[in-house]
Amino acid sequence: MTYTDLPNKLTGIFAMPVPKPPDESRRSFLKISGGVGAGLVLGLAAPLPKLGPTGAQATSGALAPNPFLRVAADNTVTVIIKHLDKGQGAATGLATLVAEELDADHAQIKTEFAPADPIKYKNFAFGVQGVGGSTGLANSYEQYRTAGATARAMLIAAAARTWNVKADDITVKAGVVSHSSGKSATFGELANKAAGESVPDKPTLKDPKDFVFIGKSFPRVDSPAKVNGTALYTIDHQFDGMLIATIARPPMFGAKVKSFDASAAESIKGVVKVLPVPQGIAILATNTWAAIKAQRAIKVDWEKSGAETRGSAELVAEYKALLDSPGTKAREEGNLEDAFKAAVKIVEADFEFPYLAHAPMEPMDCVVRYDGSSADICTGSQMQTLDHATACKVLGLKPEAVNLHTVWAGGSFGRRAIADSHYVREACDIAKAYGKAVPIKVIWTREDDIKGGWYRPLYVHRIKAGLDKDGTIVAWLHRIVGQSIGAGTPFEALLVKDGIDSTSVEGANNLPYAIANIRVDLHTTKGGVPVLWWRSVGSTHTAHATEHMIDMLAKEAGKDPVAFRLAMLKDKPRHAGVLKLAAEKAGWGQPVKPGKFRGVAVHESFASFVANVADVSLRDDGSVKVERVVCAIDCGLAVNPDVVAAQMEGGIGYGLGAGLKGAITLAGGEVEQGNFDGYDVLRISEMPRVEVHIVPSAEPPTGVGEPGTPVVTPAVANALLSGTGVRTTVLPMNKQRYKSQS
Amino acid sequence: MAFTVTINGKKTSIDVDPETPLLWVLRDDLKLTGTKFGCGAALCGACTVHLDGEAVRSCQIQARDVDGRDVTTIEGVTGEASATPVAKAVQAAWIKLDVAQCGYCQPGQIMSAVGLLTQIPKPTDDDIDKAMDGNVCRCATYHRIRAAIHEAAKTI
Amino acid sequence: MSRQRTYSAVAMSVVAAIVAVLSIGGVGQSLFSEHDGTLISTAKAAEKNSSVADASQLFSPVAAVLRHPRCMNCHPRDDRPRQGDDRHPHLQNIVRGEDEMGFVNGRCTACHRDENSQHSGVPGAPTWHLAPLSMGWQGLGDAELCATLIDKEKNGGKDIAALVEHMTKDPLVLWGWTPGGDRTPVTPPHPQFVKELTAWADAGAPCPATAK
Incomplete structure (x- = not known):
């Protein structure tokens, strides 16, 4: 397999648990460390066309024993971040690990995104460079600690040699290397000498009891730049002679350009070129406003014969028709048929989940500079290896001729982890078609983003469950209907096994409750709407269906929702642990104030366990107001507890926005929403108070970016069930009005 | 023109x-x-x-x-010469509470927070709900934005 | 279509009313000029006029326009302007503020400029703002709506002539007929509305009897 074939086939595993970095690969990066400098010094603000070999000098006098850090003579420690940071705190997390083992001072830490390199910077969960599935910290935990410990050992060795003392008598604290004699030096003072020391093969890692940052506090490294406006996102990159590109995109998925009239667009001052590209009609202009205006002015006659023409209502009807027939089996235990016959009560519900757009604040964008023999790509790249290989392939260049510069991304929520690398591909297509060696920045408008597909798939579920006379669940049939995210992508081999896309059933086929007779099956539908993982992926729908169903059953059984769950979680201590913690902190069991309802949900995703207790009230118009969410999470060792809390707060807000209001709908194949008016998102007046409690743990760290998202909606639905008696089976919740029973 | x-x-x-x-x-x-x-x-x-x-x-x-x-x-409220005490307090609170995640919306959030605190030095939660609702944060850092506005209000 | 038919039927009755008013010559005029804008006097006027026109018939085409979402959305009876033909509360938690121009940061003119934005679809007209709370119309029946409209205590001291002027010439009101984007314009066309309005005014701005 050649490098540019990579996008067609991925190796490695995509699912948790995340393997630890094998020793072999650690040695291999250490071996090649000597030549690493050139690749490391990619200043974000440096002019794109000049990037490349010129950066090498910057490492002179620096200690760079591995691809993950650089200690410079100016006493800065630069941590090289192999993953995209799109807000989840990857830069802070990885810097925490290095700073911990290096015993650095927070103030001397800087970060820099790594160049594309599928060997040095691979994600051990994927086998290539990229991040997603909340794997960022978990797969780097030992790797970045080792990187820090390596540099620390070399600084100590250099100090010992310089001072002619024993290394054992040297201590390092907050960026200062000291000897009992009173001698001390900063990292910067020792960096040059340390670079001459041999690289230790197996540096000793700290005993966790000695941690000063991990599990404690390490403020975000990106806060100052993000607060003063200097953090550079893709869209902020500007270069001399740069052109801005927009693309007139098809109004329906699968529509193609039949013909176009560019005369009106070309007459707009600043428009330089109108180019047909595979994605539509590209406009190149000297300024963004001209490019945006021209995109609207261009007249395209679209060939719609191959396009998806169904609307959401038709899709839901088609999907619902499949609910009556068995799907492909994802899980089966016991004898369901007999169990249903024996059950004294049967509860059944059908659920509908709409398409959802990720709508990150920064719409998709990519900067490219291509001169026929080399290229620079600058974007918030979440799957660097795929994006880089795609650029190489489209431009017909060798990997070493293409520099991929990863920069801060204004959100992703899955949107930038895209199998076909389309936002890089289209930029390369445009650069190639234009053929002039100028930097080109492709931007998407918000309308392009909202209407552009790659949604959380539309799903329909049915859960039918039986209770015995004691109110115990004895039968559970869960049927899911929807599109596969993995099918037809490079991820297919990783995600789809025996006709089951694991992302369609995750959270349902691993239902944690002890139920003797259970079946989960799946109808995978086909359609023209491109779909993608959306923060917490399958759990976005399975958590709601399963956890809301559990409350319906608890109600039928006349049992307390927490006790009902705990009785079925005897073999699931981590589920039970977060459930008990959230319940206790929320005051579960105590009376709720009049007009307020309380609901609970618990769910595992991405190897982390989250429980939410939601306090909910109704506005005068019967719409839902979520007042407080108490969240408990077990993510193993919380490397940076404040970042964990932030991810829970944000995940709850993101999930709640979708649960309350989020829906992309189609009519006749056309998306009905276009901006934040039609696709309404959570705003501050709708944000509940959030309290996060982290279960103390010494287990290896697991993900936090996604697991906070899917639990709030079922917790709110369960509160509404308790207070209004109404089931929330069709999302979003603003489709119905609720009325208190009391 | x-x-x-x-x-x-x-x-x-x-x-x-x-x-x-x-x-x-x-x-x-x-x-x-x-x-x-x-x-x-x-x-x-x-x-x-x-x-x-x-x-x-x-x-x-x-x-x-x-x-x-x-x-x-945002460059103006950050500049040493042009920053007002309110803007400095807001930015310090934002850093203290590590409000930002992806950070893309935060310059806009900060401009709105400065606007709010300039006119209402001690805003209530209700004031914040009204004055900040136009600023979307897809990372939903709202919880900390609210806290940071109150924090900044303490120091002005 | 049915709405248009309704309007044409209304228009015909308005024409009949105008003829009726004209036929009694100066009576309508004198009533108009003497009008002090209070509910009671209007009721009296309507009483005096009862022989020539059914007051509810004269006011109902005016009421239909006032109830159009383009007008009603900025005449709420609470602090939230509305949006869209479904009159949902304005996104972004926009509220009236002390001067009907919005709260801090959410000032009307922070987004709404002097004219509709051709590119973003944000509507605009000079001095975009909410009607005062006293001029909240939502949910009012014809009688209450009419009474509110002509009440100088509530309408900012406008006499009938000033009201007609407001609804005939104020650019913000006129915007309702050219709202741009995919917004439904007020119907009937503005000249026809002016005729209906004038007819009602000329008849002494009679208000329908209070709700049945």
Whole structure:
């Protein structure tokens, strides 16, 4: 397999648990460390066309024993971040690990995104460079600690040699290397000498009891730049002679350009070129406003014969028709048929989940500079290896001729982890078609983003469950209907096994409750709407269906929702642990104030366990107001507890926005929403108070970016069930009005 | 067409199509990229700047609207010379509470927070709900934005 | 279509009313000029006029326009302006503020400029703002709506002539007929509305009897 074939086939595993970095690969990066400098010094603000070999000098006098850090003579420690940071705190997390083992001072830490390199910077969960599935910290935990410990050992060795003392008598604290004699030096003072020391093969890692940052506090490294406006996102990159590109995109998925009239667009001052590209009609202009205006002015006659023409209502009807027939089996235990016959009560519900757009604040964008023999790509790249290989392939260049510069991304929520690398591909297509060696920045408008597909798939579920006379669940049939995210992508081999896309059933086929007779099956539908993982992926729908169903059953059984769950979680201590913690902190069991309802949900995703207790009230118009969410999470060792809390707060807000209001709908194949008016998102007046409690743990760290998202909606639905008696089976919740029973 | 506008305290001459949104004048012509593009339709607040001291959506203000007027951007409230005590307090609170996640909306959030605290030094939660609702944060950092505004209010 | 038919039927009755008013010559005029804008006097006027026109018939085409979402959305009876033909509360938690021009940061003119934005679809007209709370119309029946409209205590001291002027010439009101984007314009066309309005005014701005 050649490098540019990579996008067609991925190796490695995509699912948790995340393997630890094998020793072999650690040695291999250490071996090649000597030549690493050139690749490391990619200043974000440096002019794109000049990037490349010129950066090498910057490492002179620096200690760079591995691809993950650089200690410079100016006493800065630069941590090289192999993953995209799109807000989840990857830069802070990885810097925490290095700073911990290096015993650095927070103030001397800087970060820099790594160049594309599928060997040095691979994600051990994927086998290539990229991040997603909340794997960022978990797969780097030992790797970045080792990187820090390596540099620390070399600084100590250099100090010992310089001072002619024993290394054992040297201590390092907050960026200062000291000897009992009173001698001390900063990292910067020792960096040059340390670079001459041999690289230790197996540096000793700290005993966790000695941690000063991990599990404690390490403020975000990106806060100052993000607060003063200097953090550079893709869209902020500007270069001399740069052109801005927009693309007139098809109004329906699968529509193609039949013909176009560019005369009106070309007459707009600043428009330089109108180019047909595979994605539509590209406009190149000297300024963004001209490019945006021209995109609207261009007249395209679209060939719609191959396009998806169904609307959401038709899709839901088609999907619902499949609910009556068995799907492909994802899980089966016991004898369901007999169990249903024996059950004294049967509860059944059908659920509908709409398409959802990720709508990150920064719409998709990519900067490219291509001169026929080399290229620079600058974007918030979440799957660097795929994006880089795609650029190489489209431009017909060798990997070493293409520099991929990863920069801060204004959100992703899955949107930038895209199998076909389309936002890089289209930029390369445009650069190639234009053929002039100028930097080109492709931007998407918000309308392009909202209407552009790659949604959380539309799903329909049915859960039918039986209770015995004691109110115990004895039968559970869960049927899911929807599109596969993995099918037809490079991820297919990783995600789809025996006709089951694991992302369609995750959270349902691993239902944690002890139920003797259970079946989960799946109808995978086909359609023209491109779909993608959306923060917490399958759990976005399975958590709601399963956890809301559990409350319906608890109600039928006349049992307390927490006790009902705990009785079925005897073999699931981590589920039970977060459930008990959230319940206790929320005051579960105590009376709720009049007009307020309380609901609970618990769910595992991405190897982390989250429980939410939601306090909910109704506005005068019967719409839902979520007042407080108490969240408990077990993510193993919380490397940076404040970042964990932030991810829970944000995940709850993101999930709640979708649960309350989020829906992309189609009519006749056309998306009905276009901006934040039609696709309404959570705003501050709708944000509940959030309290996060982290279960103390010494287990290896697991993900936090996604697991906070899917639990709030079922917790709110369960509160509404308790207070209004109404089931929330069709999302979003603003489709119905609720009325208190009391 | 040429216009004269005071940007962050500095008289600046711009020569653009009069209907160009201020957002793109700032970003493309003046290279002040702290002000962000999020929706282009006054729906997200990422492009919030102050026009004669009042928060506006720069995607809706045209170049011809700002002739002879004062515009303050995130770069202005950050600058040593131009920063007000309120802006300094807001930014310090944002850093103290590590509000930002992806950070893309935060310049707009900060411009709105400065606007709020300048007019209402001790805002209530209800004031915050009204004055900050136009600023979308998809990372949903709202919880900390609220806390940071209260924190800043303590120090002003 | 049915709405248009309704309007044409209304228009015909208005024409009949105008003829009726004209036929009694100066009576309508004198009533108009003497009008002090209070509910009671209007009721009296309507009483005096009862022989020539059914007051509810004269006011109902005016009421239909006032109830159009383009007008009603900025005449709420609470602090939230509305949006859209479904009159949902304005997104972004926009509220009236102390001067009907919005709260801090959410000032009307922060987004709404002097004209509709051709590119973003944000509507605009000079001095975009909410009607005062006293001029909140939502949910009012014809009688209450009419009474509110002509009440100088509530309408900002406008006499009938000033009201007609407001609805005939104020650019913000006129915007309702050219709202741009995919917004439904007020119907009937503005000249026809002016005729209906004038007819009602000329008849002494009679208000329908209070709700049945």
